[in-house]
Amino acid sequence: MRANAAIALVLSYYLFGPGGADLQVLKLEIGGDAAQSDGSEPSVERSAGQIDCTSGYDWWLAGQAVARDPHITLMGLQWSAPGWIGRPPASSACRYGRAS
DSSP states (O other), X not given: OOHHHHHHHIIIIIIXXXXXXXXXXXXXXXXXXXXXXXXXXXXXXXXXXXXXXXXXXXXXXXXXXXXXOTTOEEEEEEOOOOGGGOOOOOXXXXXXXXXX
């Protein structure tokens, strides 16, 4: 079996087909160039305003899911932000629930 045929079989049967998981919701990580739950995912926006929808495998997998089930719900989960966003303020600068 060729690699493309094997991938198609896994996607169609094991993930999106009625004989497999028959997914109705697919949650994918939105990359931010930092370590996440399954390793470092490339950012979709490395530079402000420059969006790359071909980065990482998540876009490809989302496309495969929609091709097999146009009614599937896609969800994104972001663990990190790209470096151009900047650093969050130090915890000592945050005044969560503190009286002024």
